[in-house]
Amino acid sequence: MRVLIVEDEASLARQLWASFSEAGYAVDTAPGGQQADLLVHSETYDAILLDLGLPGVDGLTLLRRWRRSGIATPVLILTARGSWHEKVEGIDGGADDYVAKPFRVEEVLARIRALIRRTAGIVQSELRCGALSLDTSAARVTLDGAVVKLTSHEYRVLAYLMHHRRRVVSRTELTEHIYAQDFDRDSNTVEVFIARLRRKLGAEFIQTVRGLGYRIAGEDI
């Protein structure tokens, strides 16, 4: 999963970047409206964290512009404390949820997880496939109850596939959702991550659909 954090306050942006990275996400940050606008139109995100109070183009203007141009990515807005009209305008402007400043980063992480789940049509924070379980709240994978140690990229590949398990996911799509913008990408490395996941989890969980991509095997969530 890949998120964009739009926040002009450098120390807060750094803190959010660190927390989201630690929670298993590929993270891009934008310190202002223009940079955010460029990234949203050139990259692919699973969720966007948008501070409304930005220098230059403000968050609400950006959000309305994105929604008008058909960008449907879930957006969590950060509003000023006690400013109920920001929440109302933000949600009417196309935000999916809000958190008022100051906040606990745990709440922001939980709300982003919920938005990503809801977008994927999933209602539980623990995703299951037979003996395999992926707990999105702890970024933890278990097989028959035993914790499986995954690298951050392996975790992102598995989490993305499990959130989209009803369909085949192409290598290109996986590549877009597991790397941050400044990362040197190579879609061939996706094959390497898949091979490692199969070694760690067993070959049966991830099917290759020749010429199209990958799919999680089985029915139960």
Ligand code: CA
């Ligand atoms: Ca701000």
